[in-house]
Amino acid sequence: MTSLLALDASSSACSVALWMDGHVISRVEHAPRGHTRRLMPMIDALLDEAGIARTSLDAIAYGHGPGSFTGIRIAAGVAQGIAYGLGCPLLGVSTLRALAQSAWQRDGARLVMPALDARLGELYVALYQVEQERLKAVMVDSVMAPDALVLPSCTPGSITMIGSGVTLMDRLSLDIRECIGTTVESREPEACDIAQLAAMDFASGLITSPEEALPIYLRDQVVSSKH
The missing domain is CATH 3.30.420.40 (ATPase, nucleotide binding domain)
Incomplete structure (x- = not known):
């Protein structure tokens, strides 16, 4: 065992x-x-x-x-x-990968943007997609200002954003906000x-x-x- x-x-x-x-x-x-x-x-x-x-x-x-x-x-x-x-x-x-795992396993999310409030007006952020029932990093773990974040093109409402970084969501670009369909702020x-x-x-x-x-x-x- x-x-x-x-x-x-x-x-x-x-x-x-x-x-x-x-x-x-x-x-x-x-x-x-x-x-x-x-x-x-x-x-x-x-x-x-x-x-x-x-x-x-x-x-x-x-x-x-x-x-x-x-x-x-x-x-x-x-x-x-x-x-x-x-x-x-x-x-x-x-820890971002762990948040993505949580969103997939508990919420059924297939495209996940884990984000943590990094203080100083920045985010710890990544993007993960479920492929063949495993998480694959689409964007590696990074730290940046929310308005500097650029993601690959995505379908409106397709992203689940999870973590304390949801509090900074209004600082993301309009294109990214339109891609976010679900938010889970309280999950750690x-x-x-x-x-x-x-x-x-x-x-x-x-x-x-x-x-x-x-x-x-x-x-x-x-x-x-x-x-």
């Missing part, structure tokens, strides 16, 4: 998930500023619930960003520490979606070593965060 632990701390939510041969169990807590204190107890409680020892884990996955600068550093550090201790591989998963990246994506990456051999655990900021300048 393949077992994979995933964790995320990129937003105000703190979440952990366990993937076991296609079955996922997870825990989510909204704990702004509490990620360091809550992550390890949540992991221990989840493993106890599943009856799985840490030594039985085959890989550790984490949301590598973008998101809260402090939060993604915490997630990378915790994932790295566990992986070092177990001698198992790591998988970093984009969660470990359950990261676990599913990491399991596919693990099966494809897309793993890294513990020392390669890195947060992905997208922006060189680190700004303050409330998380």
